[in-house]
Amino acid sequence: MGDPAHDSSDFLTDKSAKIFVAGHRGLVGSAIVRKLQSLGFSNLVLRSHSELDLTRQFDVDSFFAAEKPRFVILAAAKVGGIHANNTYPADFIAINLQIQTNVIDSSFRHGVKKFLFLGSSCIYPKLAPQPIPENALLTGPLEPTNEWYAIAKIAGIKMCQAYRIQYSWDAISGMPTNLYGRNDNFHPENSHVLPALMRRFHEAKVNNAKQVVVWGTGSPLREFLHVDDLADAVVFSMDKYSGLEHLNVGSGKEVTIKDLAELVKEVVGFEGDLVWDTSKPDGTPRKLMDNSKLLGLGWTPKISLKDGLVDTYKWSIAMSNKTQSNRKAQHTNYRTGETKMIIRNVFEPEVTYGTLVIHSRSLNPQDANGYKSSYLLLGATLQLATYGFSLFEGAQLKCEGKSPNVHPGYRYLVVRMKKPDLSCSSFEF
Numbered sequence: 001m002g003d004p005a006h007d008s009s010d011f012l013t014d015k016s017a018k019i020f021v022a023g024h025r026g027l028v029g030s031a032i033v034r035k036l037q038s039l040g041f042s043n044l045v046l047r048s049h050s051e052l053d054l055t056r057q058f059d060v061d062s063f064f065a066a067e068k069p070r071f072v073i074l075a076a077a078k079v080g081g082i083h084a085n086n087t088y089p090a091d092f093i094a095i096n097l098q099i100q101t102n103v104i105d106s107s108f109r110h111g112v113k114k115f116l117f118l119g120s121s122c123i124y125p126k127l128a129p130q131p132i133p134e135n136a137l138l139t140g141p142l143e144p145t146n147e148w149y150a151i152a153k154i155a156g157i158k159m160c161q162a163y164r165i166q167y168s169w170d171a172i173s174g175m176p177t178n179l180y181g182r183n184d185n186f187h188p189e190n191s192h193v194l195p196a197l198m199r200r201f202h203e204a205k206v207n208n209a210k211q212v213v214v215w216g217t218g219s220p221l222r223e224f225l226h227v228d229d230l231a232d233a234v235v236f237s238m239d240k241y242s243g244l245e246h247l248n249v250g251s252g253k254e255v256t257i258k259d260l261a262e263l264v265k266e267v268v269g270f271e272g273d274l275v276w277d278t279s280k281p282d283g284t285p286r287k288l289m290d291n292s293k294l295l296g297l298g299w300t301p302k303i304s305l306k307d308g309l310v311d312t313y314k315w316s317i318a319m320s321n322k323t324q325s326n327r328k329a330q331h332t333n334y335r336t337g338e339t340k341m342i343i344r345n346v347f348e349p350e351v352t353y354g355t356l357v358i359h360s361r362s363l364n365p366q367d368a369n370g371y372k373s374s375y376l377l378l379g380a381t382l383q384l385a386t387y388g389f390s391l392f393e394g395a396q397l398k399c400e401g402k403s404p405n406v407h408p409g410y411r412y413l414v415v416r417m418k419k420p421d422l423s424c425s426s427f428e429f
């Protein structure tokens with residue numbers, strides 16, 4: 001297990017090796033799963049947040065004892081843009097420290113052969129030299145809007161290094177630049193700049209609005225990488241890299257937020273004006289990463305920002321259309337007593353937590369409490385998962401008795417959901 005690290009693992013040779021991709025429903029995790037599946041990997045272990053809460057040490061350790069994966073890629077984390085980082089510092093430091101500590105330690109103790117941790121470019125000092133080399137870590141003060149998240153990510157890198165030094169365990173870390181693509185978070189306030197702007201421009205276009213508000217001054221520079229390129233780099237690193245130092249993963253190209261906003265406006269087809277809300281923070285002035293170490297190993301990014309944005313916008317529109325057709329289907333089914341679904345539209349408003357009411361014939365009051373009910377409701381929960389819902393952390397499904405306002409014989413339960421759409425107050429099947 002040398003350093004500097006041209007060691008090759010057998011990652012790509014055995015396509016039946018068991019791989020746990022943590023966070024497989026997120027932007028990054030879903031892209032990694034797509035990449036692994038396209039390469040023929042057939043033994044992926046996947047657990048949604050509601051199936052396995054990675055902040056719970058006992059549950060995480062029991063999962064590893066039972067599954068014993070050979071490889072682990074950690075793409076589960078509390079993630080958000082500048083506003084979310086600035087507003088929920090406790091969540092960003094505590095949840096990330098908990099998830100990564102549990103997953104790293106259990107992976108090591110249950111014999112995982114190789115482990116990959118994902119950090120972020122925000123680990124570097126606010127005024128780091130540009131492009132930022134890996135060895136700029138811990139050489140200066142962090143950007144205040146995301147220092148809590150950055151401290152957790154730095155701890156993750158250091159934990160991987162410590163386990164490598166003490167136990168010769170093959171844990172590596174990748175530091176991606178700002179990412180975007182399919183399955184991104186389109187929340188109006190808590191998301192990153194790209195999905196936020198794509199949504200805002202789209203809504204403005206649909207509503208014939210004259211202006212769109214963009215945060216900050218427009219002068220900060222950011223480097224963007226399409227998430228499919230990131231997934232490619234993750235698989236490449238699992239195969240080709242085994243070293244103590246983390247690896248920067250970036251496109252090598254930067255753009256001002258002003259030029260980015262103009263590009264998103266063009267891709268979406270909004271024809272009005274931009275208005276800058278300078279009461280919102282700019283964050284780090286510039287964070288272009290030096291990606292020469294990874295490029296030197298033989299990896300290259302392939303997707304241009306324009307192509308990536310066009311694909312992401314097409315995907316989000318397809319998701320919206322799917323929502324519309326499901327809404328029609330839902331009405332027909334409702335009258336026949338079959339399935340009724342309301343699913344989230346990526347461009348509709350969301351709330352962080354909300355209540356979802358599920359009506360069903362198959363609810364059994366005897367098995368009303370706890371997660372047992374979620375197995376009874378397997379069909380429903382799977383469908384919910386498909387459309388991006390997840391159970392509120394620690395939520396107990398409760399059978400509430402006879403459904404008051406739907407069909408005779410139906411029962412309903414009230415579930416607190418994470419990220420439901422505001423319009424999603426009812427789900428029937």
Ligand SMILES: NC(=O)C1=CN([C@@H]2O[C@H](COP(=O)(O)OP(=O)(O)OC[C@H]3O[C@@H](n4cnc5c(N)ncnc54)[C@H](OP(=O)(O)O)[C@@H]3O)[C@@H](O)[C@H]2O)C=CC1
Pocket residue numbers: 022023024025026027028029048049050052053054055074075076077078079099118119120121175176177178179180183184185192390418
């Ligand atoms: N997006 C970006 O621009 C960048 C991301 N990264 C890193 O990439 C990684 C993935 O980020 P990204 O895909 O964008 O984030 P997302 O928010 O899209 O996905 C995060 C995933 O983690 C899961 N998760 C969160 N909390 C828990 C928990 N307690 N237990 C189990 N699962 C949980 C989420 O599940 P659920 O949705 O059900 O809560 C979701 O599947 C992170 O480490 C992030 O730091 C690095 C640089 C930039």
Ligand SMILES: C[C@H]1O[C@H](OP(=O)(O)OP(=O)(O)OC[C@H]2O[C@@H](n3cnc4c(=O)[nH]c(N)nc43)[C@H](O)[C@@H]2O)[C@@H](O)[C@@H](O)C1=O
Pocket residue numbers: 079080081082083085120121122145146149177178179189190191192193194196197214215216220222257280281282283284
């Ligand atoms: C990946 C990285 O992501 C976060 O850092 P960030 O790079 O600052 O990410 P951001 O995408 O939120 O903002 C980029 C820039 O864009 C501007 N901006 C304009 N208008 C909107 C807007 O509408 N939403 C957002 N979010 N930003 C906007 C915004 O003011 C800023 O100048 C970290 O907290 C941390 O999580 C991290 O590691």
